[in-house]
Amino acid sequence: MKKKWIAFWNILLKDMRSYYLKPPNISWGIIFPIAWIGMFFIKTGRGVEDVFDLLPGVISISVLFGTTSMLAVTVTFEKKARSFERLLLAPVSLNFLMFAKTTGAIFFGAVNAAIPVIFSLFLVDLSNVSWGIIVPAVVLIAIASAFLGLFVAVTVSEVFEAQTFSNFLRFPMVFLCGLFFPIASLPFFLRPLSYVFPLTYGVDILRGAVSGKNIMPLGLDFLIIICFCLILFYASIKNINKKWIT
Amino acid sequence: MPEMISKDNNDGFLIDAVKLTKKFGDITALDEVSFFLNKREVFGFLGPNGAGKTTTINILTGLSRADSGRISVAGLDCTKNPKAAQHLIGIVPDESNLYPELTGFDNLCFCASLYGIRKEERKKRAAELLDLFGLKQAGGRKFAGYSKGMKRKLTIAAGIIHHPQILFLDEPTTGIDVASARQIRQLISELPEKGTTIFLTTHYIEEAERLCDRIAFIVNGKIVRTDTVENLLQPVKGKQIMLLSVQGAAGKASAVLADAFPDFNFQYVSTDQIRIEAGTDIHLAPFVRLLDEHGIELNEAKRQVPTLEDIFVNVTGIEAKILRKESDKKRGQA
Numbered sequence: 001m002k003k004k005w006i007a008f009w010n011i012l013l014k015d016m017r018s019y020y021l022k023p024p025n026i027s028w029g030i031i032f033p034i035a036w037i038g039m040f041f042i043k044t045g046r047g048v049e050d051v052f053d054l055l056p057g058v059i060s061i062s063v064l065f066g067t068t069s070m071l072a073v074t075v076t077f078e079k080k081a082r083s084f085e086r087l088l089l090a091p092v093s094l095n096f097l098m099f100a101k102t103t104g105a106i107f108f109g110a111v112n113a114a115i116p117v118i119f120s121l122f123l124v125d126l127s128n129v130s131w132g133i134i135v136p137a138v139v140l141i142a143i144a145s146a147f148l149g150l151f152v153a154v155t156v157s158e159v160f161e162a163q164t165f166s167n168f169l170r171f172p173m174v175f176l177c178g179l180f181f182p183i184a185s186l187p188f189f190l191r192p193l194s195y196v197f198p199l200t201y202g203v204d205i206l207r208g209a210v211s212g213k214n215i216m217p218l219g220l221d222f223l224i225i226i227c228f229c230l231i232l233f234y235a236s237i238k239n240i241n242k243k244w245i246t
Numbered sequence: 247m248p249e250m251i252s253k254d255n256n257d258g259f260l261i262d263a264v265k266l267t268k269k270f271g272d273i274t275a276l277d278e279v280s281f282f283l284n285k286r287e288v289f290g291f292l293g294p295n296g297a298g299k300t301t302t303i304n305i306l307t308g309l310s311r312a313d314s315g316r317i318s319v320a321g322l323d324c325t326k327n328p329k330a331a332q333h334l335i336g337i338v339p340d341e342s343n344l345y346p347e348l349t350g351f352d353n354l355c356f357c358a359s360l361y362g363i364r365k366e367e368r369k370k371r372a373a374e375l376l377d378l379f380g381l382k383q384a385g386g387r388k389f390a391g392y393s394k395g396m397k398r399k400l401t402i403a404a405g406i407i408h409h410p411q412i413l414f415l416d417e418p419t420t421g422i423d424v425a426s427a428r429q430i431r432q433l434i435s436e437l438p439e440k441g442t443t444i445f446l447t448t449h450y451i452e453e454a455e456r457l458c459d460r461i462a463f464i465v466n467g468k469i470v471r472t473d474t475v476e477n478l479l480q481p482v483k484g485k486q487i488m489l490l491s492v493q494g495a496a497g498k499a500s501a502v503l504a505d506a507f508p509d510f511n512f513q514y515v516s517t518d519q520i521r522i523e524a525g526t527d528i529h530l531a532p533f534v535r536l537l538d539e540h541g542i543e544l545n546e547a548k549r550q551v552p553t554l555e556d557i558f559v560n561v562t563g564i565e566a567k568i569l570r571k572e573s574d575k576k577r578g579q580a
Contacts (some may be wrong), residue, residue: 086360088308089337090360091332091333092361246311
């Protein structure tokens with residue numbers, strides 16, 4: 001039991017050192033949310049009172065992009081360089097290995113979420129925000145995004161394909177999850193699509209926690225994201241078994 | 247049918263692979279391959295590219311699944327659960343696949359951690375192995391900056407960091423300089439004394455002959471012969487071989503010599519070359535005189551010691567030079 005946790009901790013540490021704590025990624029984690037905040041302000045032309053409307057969206061996007069970008073690329077890169085075989089050959093179950101491999105990305109995503117929150121603290125009073133809901137929601141969005149990144153990584157074989165496929169999923173998700181346009185105002189044929197993305201439910205929870213403007217019961221949102229996490233994780237494991245252990 | 251020789255005994259027996267079959271689409275990569283490994287032996291798997299060597303390693307280590315057949319490692323049934331014996335196995339793949347961004351020392355420590363080895367122990371073991379493989383000075387440098395020989399040595403060190411019972415070595419000396427290859431062979435030859443059983447695949451017949459206790463020849467996914475090196479060499483023991491170069495007259499020379507020396511075996515190699523095989527000493531002078539009488543100029547005569555290469559050619563029908571070409575090609579790509 002202890003042995004597999006030694007493996008887990010060291011995979012996590014190696015990934016943090018090799019990928020997530022590199023200066024370009026740290027600066028990406030800071031610049032990306034700032035860019036989104038700036039963009040929203042310019043778009044709306046309004047003042048700091050908009051922070052409550054913006055915060056759920058910026059948190060979600062920061063987590064989604066930070067997590068999926070890193071994981072999809074690093075796993076594909078390691079697979080290509082065959083160093084991933086070392087993990088597959090370790091005497092640890094595949095589920096546990098993938099859990100170890102995604103934990104770094106989940107942590108990175110959650111830290112990314114903190115950046116817009118820290119900036120907002122300087123602009124508005126966040127004392128009415130339900131942090132007890134925000135924290136688990138951010139973790140869940142990060143888990144769902146990391147598993148989405150893993151799913152992308154095991155579906156493609158080249159690093160550039162990982163980027164392309166990630167964007168193919170991320171951009172529709174960003175535009176259809178209710179961040180830019182309320183789901184109710186989307187064309188009727190696009191509305192069902194909004195509900196097949198985990199981000200929609202994550203944004204809804206964060207809206208509820210920040211301004212009480214959620215459109216679905218929060219418990220249902222949590223439940224649906226958990227289901228997404230399980231489906232993405234097991235689809236990825238199935239894909240690894242099918243494609244990488246031939 | 248693959249040839250089997252009897253297992254030493256149940257105590258010494260470590261891997262048992264029975265009728266492993268693997269297909270990739272219409273291509274049969276392995277066709278009912280069976281073999282076993284005794285404890286502390288070096289077992290060689292010799293064959294050309296695409297013969298099924300790496301596929302066999304992948305199946306035995308759990309990176310691939312056989313379509314049919316049975317595998318047991320150290321008494322553990324790995325047919326359905328390849329993870330069952332992974333803690334007993336070390337693997338050195340045909341490409342050095344450590345982490346380029348980590349130092350040599352950190353790479354070894356990380357690999358040890360995957361087997362649950364504690365921090366102090368893995369640091370001690372990593373330092374030991376760096377010393378053993380002559381990489382002490384380079385331990386603090388990033389793997390990406392290592393030469394091919396150094397990369398290979400560190401990859402082998404990573405393969406044995408957890409004291410595996412069985413070490414799979416896939417082409418360990420391909421693509422590296424002579425000095426490093428020699429050092430690696432020396433290190434491999436010392437491992438069985440320390441309790442490690444080795445499964446070695448190689449293109450180099452001489453390497454297999456020097457290192458292995460037993461060898462299996464695999465061609466087109468089938469094992470065509472398995473035996474101890476001593477038994478394999480038995481047919482050529484005491485044999486004498488000589489190569490004669492006669493410019494463009496090998497046919498005529500071979501006919502003349504065969505008539506005069508019926509006890510010797512003359513083989514036409516090319517228009518310029520004849521191969522002479524005999525069970526007794528071959529003296530050159532009578533050949534020179536006879537060829538001279540027939541107006542055939544002898545350019546060169548070379549004695550050869552019969553090796554495993556001759557057996558390989560005989561058993562597989564594959565020219566050893568084809569294997570060497572593949573090795574050279576691989577070396578060029580590495």
